[in-house]
Amino acid sequence: MDPLKREKYFATTDAVVFTVLSGELKILLIKRKYPPFQGKFALPGGFVLPNENLEEGVARELEEETSVKNIFLEQIGAYGDVKRDPRGRVITTAFLALINSDKVKLHASTDAELAKWHDINDLPELAFDHDKIIADGLKKLRHDIENTAVAFQIMPEKFTLTDLQTTYEAILGEKLDKRNFRKKMREDKVLKELSETRMLGAHRPARLFSFKKK
Amino acid sequence: MDPLKREKYFATTDAVVFTVLSGELKILLIKRKYPPFQGKFALPGGFVLPNENLEEGVARELEEETSVKNIFLEQIGAYGDVKRDPRGRVITTAFLALINSDKVKLHASTDAELAKWHDINDLPELAFDHDKIIADGLKKLRHDIENTAVAFQIMPEKFTLTDLQTTYEAILGEKLDKRNFRKKMREDKVLKELSETRMLGAHRPARLFSFKKK
DNA sequence: CCAAAAGTGTTAGTGATACACCCATGT
DNA sequence: ACATGGGTGTATCACTAACACTTTTGG
Numbered sequence: 089m090d091p092l093k094r095e096k097y098f099a100t101t102d103a104v105v106f107t108v109l110s111g112e113l114k115i116l117l118i119k120r121k122y123p124p125f126q127g128k129f130a131l132p133g134g135f136v137l138p139n140e141n142l143e144e145g146v147a148r149e150l151e152e153e154t155s156v157k158n159i160f161l162e163q164i165g166a167y168g169d170v171k172r173d174p175r176g177r178v179i180t181t182a183f184l185a186l187i188n189s190d191k192v193k194l195h196a197s198t199d200a201e202l203a204k205w206h207d208i209n210d211l212p213e214l215a216f217d218h219d220k221i222i223a224d225g226l227k228k229l230r231h232d233i234e235n236t237a238v239a240f241q242i243m244p245e246k247f248t249l250t251d252l253q254t255t256y257e258a259i260l261g262e263k264l265d266k267r268n269f270r271k272k273m274r275e276d277k278v279l280k281e282l283s284e285t286r287m288l289g290a291h292r293p294a295r296l297f298s299f300k301k302k
Numbered sequence: 303m304d305p306l307k308r309e310k311y312f313a314t315t316d317a318v319v320f321t322v323l324s325g326e327l328k329i330l331l332i333k334r335k336y337p338p339f340q341g342k343f344a345l346p347g348g349f350v351l352p353n354e355n356l357e358e359g360v361a362r363e364l365e366e367e368t369s370v371k372n373i374f375l376e377q378i379g380a381y382g383d384v385k386r387d388p389r390g391r392v393i394t395t396a397f398l399a400l401i402n403s404d405k406v407k408l409h410a411s412t413d414a415e416l417a418k419w420h421d422i423n424d425l426p427e428l429a430f431d432h433d434k435i436i437a438d439g440l441k442k443l444r445h446d447i448e449n450t451a452v453a454f455q456i457m458p459e460k461f462t463l464t465d466l467q468t469t470y471e472a473i474l475g476e477k478l479d480k481r482n483f484r485k486k487m488r489e490d491k492v493l494k495e496l497s498e499t500r501m502l503g504a505h506r507p508a509r510l511f512s513f514k515k516k
Numbered sequence: 517c518c519a520a521a522a523g524t525g526t527t528a529g530t531g532a533t534a535c536a537c538c539c540a541t542g543t
Numbered sequence: 544a545c546a547t548g549g550g551t552g553t554a555t556c557a558c559t560a561a562c563a564c565t566t567t568t569g570g
Contacts, residue, residue, distance in 0.1 A: 091389050094349045096310035099382065099393050135308045138391060142382040166380035166395040168313065168356040175305050177352060179313050179393065181380040250549075267551070268533065275531095290542035291548040464522075481524070482560065504569035505521040 097168075098178040101146035102133035102218070104164065104225030105154075106259075107189040107205065108242055113258040114189070114205035115222065116154070117212070121201055124174045125215030131222070132203060133180065146183045153203050155193050160186045160241040162232070164225050172217045182221045184228050186241035209261075233259050237278050240299045248286060248294035249273065311382075312392040315360035316347035316432070318378065318439030319368075320473075321403040321419065322456055327472040328403070328419035329436065330368070331426070335415055338388045339429030345436070346417060347394065360397045367417050369407050374400045374455040376446070378439050386431045396435045398442050400455035423475075447473050451492050454513045462500060462508035463487065 105116035117129040132153045136145040143161055150159050161183045168179035194203045206212065208226065211219075232238045233256065242255055253269050273279055280300050285293035319330035331343040346367045350359040357375055364373050375397045382393035408417045420426065422440065425433075446452045447470065456469055467483050487493055494514050499507035 091312055091349070091392070094312055095352050097313045097350070098305055098308055099311045099313075135305070136311070136382070136393075138309050139384060141384055142380060142393070163379050165377050166356060166393075168350070168395065170353060170355055178305070179350075179356070179380075179395075181382065181393075248549085265534070266549090267535085270550080271552090272532095287541075289547070291546090292540035292550075294549060462522085479560070479562085480522090481562085484523080485525090486559095501568075503520070505519085506523080506567035508522060 095177075098173075098176060099136040099142075100133055100178055100180040101136060101142055101149065102131040102167075102180050102182045102221060103146050103150050103161075103185045104131060104182060104222055105150065105159075105185040105187055106208075106225075106229055106242070107187050107192070108255045108258045109189050109205060111254050111258055113208045113261070115208055115211070116187075116194075116203055117206050117214075118153075118201040118203045120215055128215040129206070129212045129218075130215040131182070131218050142181045143183070146181075146185070150185060153194070154187065156187055156191050160238070162228070164221065164228055167217055167221060169217065180221075182225065184225045184232075186229075186238060188242055188244055190244055230260060237276075237299070240278075243299070246282060246284070246286075246296045246298050248296060250294060252297070309391075312387075312390060313350040313356075314347055314392055314394040315350060315356055315363060316345040316381075316394050316396045316435060317360050317364050317375075317399045318345060318396060318436055319364065319373075319399040319401055320422075320439075320443055320456070321401050321406070322469045322472045323403050323419055325468050325472055327422045327475070329422055329425075330401075330408075330417055331420050331428075332367075332415040332417045334429055342429040343420070343426045343432075344429040345396070345432050356395045357397070360395075360399070364399060367408070368401065370401055370405050374452070376442070378435065378442055381431055381435060383431065394435075396439065398439045398446075400443075400452060402456055402458055404458055444474055451490075451513070454492075457513070460496060460498070460500075460510045460512050462510060464508060466511070 107114050116132055118132055120126055120128055120130050132149060133146065134149045136142060140148065146161060147159060151157055164182040164184050166179060166181050170177065172178065211222070214222070239252065239255055243252060249270055252273065253264055253266065256269070257264055278300055279297045282296045282298060284296045286296055287293040321328050330346055332346055334340055334342055334344050346363060347360065348363045350356060354362065360375060361373060365371055378396040378398050380393060380395050384391065386392065403419070428436070453466065453469055457466060463484055466487065467478055467480065470483070471478055492514055493511045496510045496512060498510045500510055501507040
């Protein structure tokens, strides 16, 4: 029971970073330049430093990658199968991250692995067990959006109800009824109706909304 | 990025083991005989061995403690705050475990730490961050029992509808309506009505049910 | 015939779903 | 005046919640 006699393992974090871009649900992936899984795509993440909590670790990695601070994070779970990483025993803790793509400027990481948005319906081959982690993250996102107000994390400061509905549809992967959607949003009482409107073409201008800050 | 240059940490598993005993929701705790947190209570668990997955690790520990095989397990999440364990950096993965108390024979573990059932509403002082882990586990259990068929894991092979309702009430911490409960169970189509009945006193005998195997 | 737990249906309310037309604007 | 996306209400259905009496047994 003396921990000093016990094995130690590597600890990493991985982030399943979603955004909605032009009506499509996107996930952030990096292309690996070195083995293992050279050339394959992987979730952004990295090793946990001794002086940081798990969530702090993934936040740091994400800020390096996206230059966005205070990213919304929720834990998905731990993945620690014996052979999930050929380099040795690595236990990773995965996080769901939501981001407004307007704020992101994608950076090259320390290994110059380029981060890019990928359509969730058209994923490349993935390294490690990241396909499983993504599937779990997507399930969690879909659950959360129907039960909490996480959509806020993806929207810009001001948006129209059509924008918001498009985000919901991208995440859920299905069309929603316009009137029912707007009714529910009204009932939820999380939106603040602004006096401003936005005009995009030769149409009726759309009312802008923002989220009520808790 | 070379993992060989990275720090390694201890990896443990902890189990939030629930059962229902005489109408009360109980959790399995061990009393710690040695520091840190000597004399305090803690979740059963232990270090992850190099050749086992996380779930295999917690299953092994639980089998040692309870002599029950094939315990129902679902991951709660990872807990890895820097200072959660004074002995060093320890990242634990917590699991929700459900058990039919009839099958359990509580054993002394290797350190002769005695495992005992504790009423969920009357918990002693807990070691580490185990109070937080228990709170998360209870939340998950309550969510699961309302959305899936996990109650099966706690019930014996044959049981009455009143038994089953008592289990639900113990887990949810509230009384349920008898007629509505029975109606919902009928609609869920997971119960098999047996021809047998059970008689306990000078009352009408109660019909026995079992769960339909998948 | 009494005590005690088993068993059984109906009603009202609430939330979800389906559905079609008018509005405001720029060109 | 037309094309385009913005905006609105009602009716039905399904699910949830509230509620009280009869049945079967042993003593």
